[in-house]
Amino acid sequence: MADEPSENISGGPGGGGSPAEFAPENADTRAGAVVDELGEMYWRKAYGGQDAFECLVRTILSQNTSDVASQPAHDSLMARYGSESGGSDESDLSDLAKTLADADQSELAETIESAGLYNQKSEMIIDAAAEIVDEFGSEDDFDAYVREEDPQTVRNRLLKIHGVGPKTADCVLLFSGGRGGVFPVDTHVHRIARRMGLAPPDADHEGVREHLERDVPAEKCGFGHTAMIQFGREYCKARKPACLDGPEACPLYDYCDRVGIDELDESVVDPAEAVADDD
Structure with missing residues (x-):
């Protein structure tokens, strides 16, 4: 069985969970x-246990880029601003949110440059840190809120933070809060679910999430999210899915409607476009 990769929004083997x-x-x-x-192809894991604010930062860094690009940015940020960074012995060094709330934006942008959109992301991280410190008081209090408050209440509150969309909020609920029944939808999940026919072809990210959270057992949603991303990277790619090499090339061929895929012409379009063309 495959090991969970380190370059992963979940944090990889050391990112919490069991x-x-x-x-x-x-x-x-x-x-x-x-x-x-x-579950027969990849690692099986129950998520939860990540520090909530660090998880929020990690997910912001991952927006509009790959884990391969965002992971070094996260590592650089933690080395410069995390509790192991050294420097002053002030107690705030143990609180990443307080440290980043007071960070110089240009310095932070330079630190996370490998993640792309570093000016925008550095502003979002500093603003989020300041908002969390102002409302919750500390990183630990925010962590407790994410783990203990009603999940929908937490999700709604996270969505009010500048730069936090549904996927980011759901990742915090899953990887920090360990909440069952949460199936974050990224680009891979959005594509695969509609292509396979697990959600309507024209469903937006929220529509896909609703269908998957309805149809997948709660305890398997988190694993389903990370494993489906890996499946998208290895098999169900955006431009050249494995099925174009024949049914035997894709291990999930028999489960898939292949919406938007013409195996004879070897052409691929977004599922929503395929449905629109049929109208």
Whole structure:
């Protein structure tokens, strides 16, 4: 079974959570069956336990870029601003949110340059840090809020922070709060779910999330998210999905409607475009 990669929004093997046994079962839905099949291909893990603010920062850094690009930016940020960075012995050094709330934006932008959009992301991180410190008082108090408050209340509050969209909020709920039934939708998940027919072809990210959270058992949603991303990187790529090399090239071929894929012409369009062309 494959190991969870270190370059991963979940933080990889050291990013919290614990191994979990998700035995294949007679799923009630196709989405559930797909996640069970992914459980035979990849690591199985129950998520939770990441520091909530660091998780928020990590997810902001990952926006509009790959984990390969955002991971070095996260590592550089933690080396410069985290509790192990050294320097002054002031107690605020142990609180990443307080440290970043007072950070110089140009210095932070330089630190996270590898993540792309570094000026925009540095502003979002500093603003988020200041807002969290102002409302919750400390990183620890924010962490407790994410873990203990009603999940929908937490999600709604996170969405009010500048730069935090549904995927970022859901990642914090999953990887920090360990909340079951949370299936964050990134570009890979959005594409694959609609291409396979697990959600309507024209569904937006929120529509895909609603279908997956409805059809996948709560304890498997987090794993389903990370495993589906890996499947998208390895097999169900945006421009050249594995099925174009024949049914045997994709391990989930029999579960897939291949919406937007013409195997004869070897052409690929977004599922929403395929439906529009049929109208």
